[in-house]
Amino acid sequence: MMALIALLLSIVLGIGSLAWGYLQVGLPDFARWIVFAGVLWLIAVWQRWRWFATIGLIFSFAAAALGLWFLNFTPGWMFAGAIGGLLAWDLTFFRERLRFVASDEERQGMEGRHLVRIAALALIGFLLASVAMAVKFQFNFQWAVLLAVVAILGVIQLIAWFRKRGS
């Protein structure tokens, strides 16, 4: 039950943040479409369309990225919207896994632990994103090269890790 409430809250707050951000810069039509997507997501939760959570996640990040790139919105609302989408996506799959928990006690324990963890992760993610935004003026070509190298190394590491797991 806790997970369901958290899931609904994540969708409402995430979509609400995005819509509010768009509304603030005078784009009510965009805001309406975002709210419409949020309503669809809520219907998907009700209908147990688990696949929709992935679409919702991509939509949240796309909407936030669009806002941050083209329209120069207040980044806080966009980050909140994206993080809300991430949490909703996580909780959708978590609820699916929870079906296999046999006892109510264990279910409550797992729900509690998971919610605390993802809340902490969301907070840390939000803080890091805000810090990154604060240092955005120092972002220059050297930083870009460094990031590119880190990104490539990260991808290589990820592939190696998956291959190791696969074997």
Add this chain to the structure above:
Amino acid sequence: MSRAVLLGSLILILVLAGLATLRGAFVALSMPLLVYVLYGFWLSPDRIELQAQREIGAERVPVQTPVKIRVTITNMGPGLEELALQDALVAGLSITDGCNHHLISLARGGTFSFEYTVSGPRGSFPFEGIHIEGGDTLGLIRLPQNLPVGGQLFVLPDVTRVRQVYIRPRRTRAYAGTIPARVGGPGVEFFGVRDYEPGDSPRQINWRVSARHPENLYSNEYQQERVADVGIVLDGRERSNLFGGYSLFEHSVEAAGALADTFLAQGNRVGLLVYSQYVQWTLPGYGKLQRERILHALAGARTGASQVFDGLQYLPTRMFPSESQIVLVSPLVEDDYSTLIQLRARGYQVLVITPDPVSFEQAHLLRGRKGYGAADVELATRIVRMERRLMLGRLQRAGLQVVEWDVARPFEQAVRGSLRRQRQGTRR
């Protein structure tokens, strides 16, 4: 798509977009995803070392009897944040209580047990193993494994005891039993008269014959009763057992079980041959152990179609001792006639128990009419029944003992009259 791959792709797209546009906002937006993925990877187990044990409440049970299954998992490796367990259930069994899959977190050295109850139809149900998936609490990484834990559940067919089955093979074995051996000696039934021998009881003397021949005394001789070799052939061919989606096979299995039980209880040496997609042979034997073997074979018996075993002509008769008793349990099809006659010609005594497919199919046709009326069914039934009676009559005239069983009646009740030992004089 794996969840980790999806998030990794999103991060990569955002970082690349940031690099391409030289806007730090994209990189900043990827931070929550990065934190999420790194945390998931950090918590994911690098290996899984589990020990599993399965206890099955009973290994052999009657049909639809609940059986408790208890599974215990012990973690010998690092702690697992999330562990999904599923005790793979064999097709046919159904869970009546509890659950065979669980999601738990299991610390190092921890133990988790769960119980569930299953029941099922006749069959042999081997348990394959316990499927597990260990992973992080975010569900990003999953390490699947199959823990091989053996075990088998036999759901045995219901056995109805038939009080007496009268058979008379030409050859019997040396041990005393209940089957007339066509040899004079100690017994119950009158066999003949012979010269008196010193040591004969006065009660054995046939005074009537002795009076007719005053120069000598004559004694009655009785027929020895011994055990015999009995081979039960269970016909599992689809073409003879399936009628419009309904199967007579369960009834045939019931009959085979009842007969095997009765013959073994009488001390005979009994073997079973299931003739379906392939030939499954249970070697002949005596006693309770053999009863178990036959019931296990019957539990696993299935109907099947095969081009080779389409007709009874490939019945491996060499497996039956010559001149022994063969009991065929089969609904019979038209072309079985010649094979059965050949068996009889080779000296086997053949008893055919034939579940009546005509009544069986008629009942189902009348119950679920599909475009034809009761009159059509009645006419078709009459024609098929006449053909069948003709075939059974020819078999009887050839010296086979044929018992037709309307499966609407209990087996024991249906065959009681036909298989009982008949009085001297009425026996054929």
